[in-house]
Amino acid sequence: MTPHVYPEGCAFNTLEDIRGKKVTVMGLGLNGGGEACVRFFLQHGACVTVTDMKTAEQLAPTINSIGTDPSLDLSRLRYVLGEHKIEDFENADCVIKNPGVKIQGNKYLAAAKAIETDISIFLHFTKAPIIAVTGSKGKSSTVSALSYALNQAGFKCFLGGNITVSPLTFLSKTDGTTPVVLELSSWQLADLRGRKALKPKIAIITKIVPDHQNWYGDMDSYVDDKKLIYADQDEKDFTILDFDDDDYLRDCANPKTGCRCWGDLFASETKGRVLRYSKNELPADVAGVFQKNESREFTAGYARLPTDLMSAHARNKCLQVEQIMGRLQVPGNHMKINVLNAGLALYLMGVAAEQAVNILGEWKGITHRLEKFHEWESPVDGRKVSFFNDSCATVPEAAAAASQSFEQKVILITGGTDKGLDFLPLAKCLNMEDGSHYKPFEIYLLAGTGTDKLIPLLKERNVNYYGPFDSLSILLGMVKTNLISETSSKVYGRPVKGNSLPVVFSPGATSFGMFTNEFDRGNKFKSMVKEIF
Numbered sequence: 223m224t225p226h227v228y229p230e231g232c233a234f235n236t237l238e239d240i241r242g243k244k245v246t247v248m249g250l251g252l253n254g255g256g257e258a259c260v261r262f263f264l265q266h267g268a269c270v271t272v273t274d275m276k277t278a279e280q281l282a283p284t285i286n287s288i289g290t291d292p293s294l295d296l297s298r299l300r301y302v303l304g305e306h307k308i309e310d311f312e313n314a315d316c317v318i319k320n321p322g323v324k325i326q327g328n329k330y331l332a333a334a335k336a337i338e339t340d341i342s343i344f345l346h347f348t349k350a351p352i353i354a355v356t357g358s359k360g361k362s363s364t365v366s367a368l369s370y371a372l373n374q375a376g377f378k379c380f381l382g383g384n385i386t387v388s389p390l391t392f393l394s395k396t397d398g399t400t401p402v403v404l405e406l407s408s409w410q411l412a413d414l415r416g417r418k419a420l421k422p423k424i425a426i427i428t429k430i431v432p433d434h435q436n437w438y439g440d441m442d443s444y445v446d447d448k449k450l451i452y453a454d455q456d457e458k459d460f461t462i463l464d465f466d467d468d469d470y471l472r473d474c475a476n477p478k479t480g481c482r483c484w485g486d487l488f489a490s491e492t493k494g495r496v497l498r499y500s501k502n503e504l505p506a507d508v509a510g511v512f513q514k515n516e517s518r519e520f521t522a523g524y525a526r527l528p529t530d531l532m533s534a535h536a537r538n539k540c541l542q543v544e545q546i547m548g549r550l551q552v553p554g555n556h557m558k559i560n561v562l563n564a565g566l567a568l569y570l571m572g573v574a575a576e577q578a579v580n581i582l583g584e585w586k587g588i589t590h591r592l593e594k595f596h597e598w599e600s601p602v603d604g605r606k607v608s609f610f611n612d613s614c615a616t617v618p619e620a621a622a623a624a625s626q627s628f629e630q631k632v633i634l635i636t637g638g639t640d641k642g643l644d645f646l647p648l649a650k651c652l653n654m655e656d657g658s659h660y661k662p663f664e665i666y667l668l669a670g671t672g673t674d675k676l677i678p679l680l681k682e683r684n685v686n687y688y689g690p691f692d693s694l695s696i697l698l699g700m701v702k703t704n705l706i707s708e709t710s711s712k713v714y715g716r717p718v719k720g721n722s723l724p725v726v727f728s729p730g731a732t733s734f735g736m737f738t739n740e741f742d743r744g745n746k747f748k749s750m751v752k753e754i755f
Contacts, residue, residue: 223443225443233338244315246317247273250276250281250284251281254388261391273301273302318339339414344388346419352421353401353424357427358430360429361407363552365405366588371573371581374581377401379402380392385405408438422451423459424571425459432473449488456494460497461488462510462563463488465485465504465510468483500512509528511563512526513559523565524544547561551583564582565578565582589744594610595611596755597609598755606722607722607725610727613743614744616733618676618730620730635729636667636727637667639734653683670690702755
């Protein structure tokens with residue numbers, strides 16, 4: 223299907239131009255984006271219609287938040303819920319589209335005079351330097367580490383986008399000195415095609431793996447939307463890309479000659495200045511950042527860049543490389559690459575290498591991404607157990623990575639709803655066919671269409687599992703029963719003083735059906751763990 227191209231520019235010439243206009247917000251939701259749009263357009267004098275297929279009861283938290291704000295003129299707000307009406311689109315001066323709604327074949331959006339998103343409105347009116355991040359895995363961790371570090375380094379930095387914070391909430395606080403870090407999904411990028419609105423000073427594309435194939439149908443269409451992150455960059459901007467091998471040659475329908483990975487393809491296309499990242503030392507002729515094992519327990523990160531990009535300290539000392547990442551508080555080998563990319567962006571923003579090492583070493587991670595939130599001690603043998611919430615792992619590869627993140631065996635809780643993805647990478651990891659070092663002590667499966675695809679793969683490999691469970695609370699009850707069993711030492715080994723057994727909730731799938739979204743799923747998991755343990 224031919225991708226939709228939006229007209230260049232914006233439906234509003236100035237912020238003052240919004241006053242008196244009729245704006246339809248399509249999709250109120252519960253994650254803050256729709257609410258931010260309603261607030262923004264009411265505050266700027268528009269007459270706002272909110273339309274959502276969900277009911278008022280389903281949207282109650284958001285509706286109550288808006289309805290109890292005395293600063294908003296609610297006389298200019300109307301709701302059309304449980305349905306869409308074509309006239310609300312035909313009569314609007316502008317429709318604000320939810321990125322989760324396809325424009326192709328949508329009769330309501332086809333009737334709109336103009337379509338914008340919260341991202342497109344923000345980019346049109348902000349003067350802030352943009353650092354944009356997309357990819358399949360590691361986006362949220364990268365932007366969170368970078369935003370944290372920039373603020374710690376003295377910048378007034380803002381974070382928004384796919385990480386559930388609409389940038390419209392801080393548009394008025396931005397200027398040419400306030401860097402904005404945006405996490406952008408493929409859908410959000412698709413809604414920018416043709417607008418000439420996104421020109422990031424720094425663009426980062428994290429690891430690419432199959433995702434959202436139930437939406438796109440093929441990898442090339444999915445990746446084409448990712449490419450929009452650098453479409454309008456020029457030689458003054460930076461494009462940070464993966465250097466390591468991946469499944470590009472298998473997943474791309476027509477691989478480009480000379481390209482062995484997705485990063486090579488992107489590097490051949492962007493007009494930005496290309497820098498690469500790798501888990502291994504980069505070849506001498508490749509500029510970027512890489513990891514190096516200083517010991518069995520410690521992996522550092524280094525930058526080796528062209529002379530004009532190296533710091534004054536490095537040039538004065540004739541240093542070929544500078545260390546920009548040291549010891550981290552967050553678990554997982556895959557997390558090191560995310561933090562390393564954040565370190566490179568920090569370095570390009572003028573933060574000293576030593577300062578970057580210190581700041582990134584203090585970052586404690588983010589909610590729903592390998593988030594350690596609870597500890598428990600077994601009354602049977604005194605075993606210490608730590609619980610980790612990785613609910614935002616929504617692709618099988620992310621769950622596989624989580625299972626290997628602790629330098630020891632874990633208890634893994636995984637499974638959920640399918641979105642057209644291949645669960646073979648997760649099955650291979652859990653059977654140590656892919657070079658993984660640790661089989662989980664136990665695997666517990668949440669019911670769902672994705673789990674239905676995983677189970678036969680596990681059976682083929684004689685990988686044991688519990689479930690699938692239709693209830694998270696029943697699943698956790700089984701985990702506790704096994705942990706306090708008199709035979710627990712035979713399963714998990716004898717307790718070791720100072721060591722803790724990780725219980726990792728990393729679904730590797732979406733959450734529809736059992737939960738509202740991955741954030742609701744993670745919050746319910748944390749609540750139930752604290753109640754049961």
